[in-house]
Amino acid sequence: MAAMIYPHDSCGVSGATSVFLKVDSDGSAVLYSGLSDVGQGSKTALSQLAAEILGIPMDKITFIAGDTHTTPYDEGTGASRTTFFCGHCVKEACEKARTQLFEAAGRMLGVPSPEKFYIQDGVIYLKTFPECHVSVAEAAHASERIYGHPILASATFSSFSTPADPETGHALMFERHTFGTQIAEVDVDIDTGEIDVLKLAAVHSCGTVINPNLVEGQIYGGVHMGLGQALMEEMLEREDGSVVSNTFSEYHILTAADMPGVMLSGMVERPVEDGPFGAGGMSEGAPSPTAPAVGNAVADALGIRFTSLPLTPERILTALKAKQSSQRS
16 A cells, blocks of 8 residues: 655746636637646636536637647646646636626626626526526627627636745645555566556545546556556666667556556545635646555565565566575575
8 A cells, every 4th residue: 555645736936827718799708728738638627617607518618728829827737736726717717707797797687786696507697586687698798799898807826835944944835735545456476576466446635526537537547657667667778878768669668458457446525725616636646656555565465675666577586586595594
């Protein structure tokens, strides 16, 4: 078994990110963000946040990301930061836009107080008299084309950190963390040195889960990466510094067939303080405890503690031989 704690955001003075948002006169919305979705599903999860706050279907949300010529600044995709940091911005910008929609609806209905409205399924209702309502599209159209106020909003969110104290070395480097535990069951062939991961259970706490399928996918993908680190991925160099394992014929990676025979994943939903709807990060948390869990399982099986990776058959056999020699002596 191995447990881990992983911070949100990189270590630095700022982890700033920003978004732009506009709601068009047809009731659709466009989000602009400098983030890069590299397969983790950020645009989907953040579009879900926007749709929830704006009260419109997800197919009405367009998410434009990664084009730094048209989008605002984002520190970058990494350090499990996107959902927490960009989610803050999406939430704030959508709330600002929603208020503007309520103001337009109030002018249309003769109710000057935006706090008296709520929004649901693309319709803006008066709280005390729901029969009095207008659609999001009608409010956006009126605001832009009649009242001369296009629905526009922006938001920025940044982390907080402190430099290390010169005497104690103590510092606040990260504000929020994600947590996880993994348990591995392995079979080690003492004749060949090969390791077979029979079962692996991975349970992670990343706050409120916005999209369970995306989180589960990140857990499976992270375990796959972690097993590669544990069992076969190794960068070998010659004495002159040139790389030996510079092709996939020498640098081995796991295939789907190498995944555990039984793979279990779970999520503990404990809302992250200050997270957008309590959501936190996930990505790098998934591979982090995988190799330690496998290493601990191998140590339990063989009575040998390994301090370097990967656990190749050669390393296993060399360690077994050394153990046998020490027992004879």
